[in-house]
Amino acid sequence: MDMIKKVPVREQDPEVRSHNFDEVCMGYNREEAELEASRCLNCRRPRCVVGCPVNINIPSFIMKIKDGDIAGAYDTISESSSLPAICGRVCPQETQCEGLCVRGIKGEAVSIGKLERYVADTAKAMGIKPHSAARRNGRKVAVIGSGPAGLSCAGDLAKMGYDVTIFEALHRAGGVLVYGIPEFRLPKNAVVDKEIENVKALGVKIETDVVIGKSTTIDALMKEDGFEAVFIGSGAGLPKFMNIPGEQALGVFSANEYLTRSNLMGAFSENSRTPIMRAKRAVIVGGGNVAMDAARTALRLGAETHIVYRRSEEELPARAEEVHHAKEEGIIFNLLTNPVRINADENGWVKSVTCLRMELGEPDASGRRRPVEVPGSEFDIACDCVIMSLGTSPNPLISSTTKGLDINRWKCIEADENSGQTSKKGVFAGGDAVTGAATVILAMGAGRAAAKGIDEYLSAN
């Protein structure tokens, strides 16, 4: 039995937050954090650590919170993670650390994610920085992409003493953390920029506006610019569409476009000159985290918002917390529903989506029950905006311009899981560019593994 119930985290009221872009979750204060920390049993064989893709020593940092030692807790986390303020917010803890927490067997798991966030935010407020390398070794490593994989790889290499430069294609560093995840889940200036400053404080240089494969190539970086190793963390790539009739109508967007306009370009705010459609009624097709982000963005921009997903609630790939938040905010879920056609008005603008009802049949290759169309169930959902959130396929910009870099049949870069080594000497890769679209923390884990792989490779050469 739980002696102390899990300490609930304070959140903005759903009615209020559905009209603003401020962060939904307000995090723990000191009192709440120390109380929640006291629920940790400090297991001798902590299962939570096994569940963490970067194996943070979780019981150790939680004990330090209990003792009021924020600097110590921050150091413990920093040994394994360079982006704690971000992971504390966007990791799927319920299937990782918290999913394995012993307290979760009979009661509720310790809120490890919220405690991690508390440590990171408090350390930032206290001006605590991660420790940089004592000595630089002067050896140059290039990192392509400043998303979670690139930042964690660069951070670790800098701590080992390497001279690291990150090349970022967009005008702002952060990758999916700035173009993909909305402000209300992950504040850009207050959280992402601060974590990036911490990585820079380790000695990492970041060059924005450089598209590797176009502005220069991996071969040129290695031959002309003196980089001894390269890490590719270029992310997931090109958005998929359904290839149904009417998809070129005005008012149909990829979730990537809609979110990039709102997040990277700041189109939700008065200060940005990038336009974004403020729909009256938006239909978001898909059930992943990106679909939830797009839906909650459309809602905040004033739309009555519908999610259309072809399977049932149980199969929704989005985190439970995101689905819960979306529902609280008033997003309407049309489950077991699949669009077959988009209908446009005489000016070419979307006026409705024709859908079919689905039912679940036998399990398919993914192990999930396959959705089957219900004959004759066609119906229309009236709307002026459709946002396709169906995942991405790899961007060929780098693989097509780098000789000797092998890709697999899904066009993802082939890389060793443990070291990140690719088929090309001195070139390593990790994150979505290797796995296809996955999570921030998995990309971070891959970045760290590659940092170790690069260090071993360069130490041997």
Next chain:
Amino acid sequence: MFKILKKEYLAPTICLMDIEAPRIARHALPGQFVIVRVDEGGERIPLTICDYDAEKGTVQIVFQVVGGETFRMQKLEEGDSFLDFVGPLGVPSDLTELTPEELREKKICFIAGGVGTAPVYCQLKWLKKNGVDVDCILGARTKDIIVLEDAMREVSNLYVCTDDGSYGIHGNVCVALQQLWDEGKRYDRVIAIGPMIMMKFVCALTKELGVETIVSMNPIMVDGTGMCGACRLVVDGKVKFACVDGPEFDGHKVDFDQAMKRMKQYATEEGRLYLAAKEGDTHHGGCGSCG
């Protein structure tokens, strides 16, 4: 920051700039484009590269003031800087893959319309450097807005036409092409760069004449690296992204009506922002787009 080394007006609303961008200058090829951003809060604007000088480390752009962002760009002076200038993006012209010998065997006619003249110049100059002589039709509505005429003449056999007959051949670029054809000129390839409506009509004519035609598409873009899909077009019945699959496509396969419709997606909001930038506080409605 990317410094403006030279600024010049080619016509009252068409502006040329040389930008300091050594990395881009070193890697650029004809047919590619850059994305620029004026300042924090600014949009990402794609512009086809008009010239580049690897030695000086400069890239030349030409733009027409058509909206809020280009109005702001035009206000920048020599010595000022763009906040962002990224590229070279897109696939270079497939001509750059041919040897000079192969190029010299081709009979090519370029068709340049309006601000599309500048990217055509880039290709003509590159071909001239490789010893290739080509014809070029330069079209404009009227004499006063013809740009880069002398420069174009240096690198091609130039035929100028104006819609109102105020200079050169009387008629649009299709009339001029038909006239050359009737005089016995024959081409293996036409390359048309200009407003979408012009490219559409050129393609209709060259389809009749049976001449392969390449066009350079300039749809709405955001990131320019394939990530967002804003620039998608239907080419040969398939969805293509202008930023990574193009910007040059087989013009006979492009769905122009679709592409032109998609250009209007943000028309109203663009117009509103332009008026706000141009007229500032003095604008109090009446334009029909700001409500």
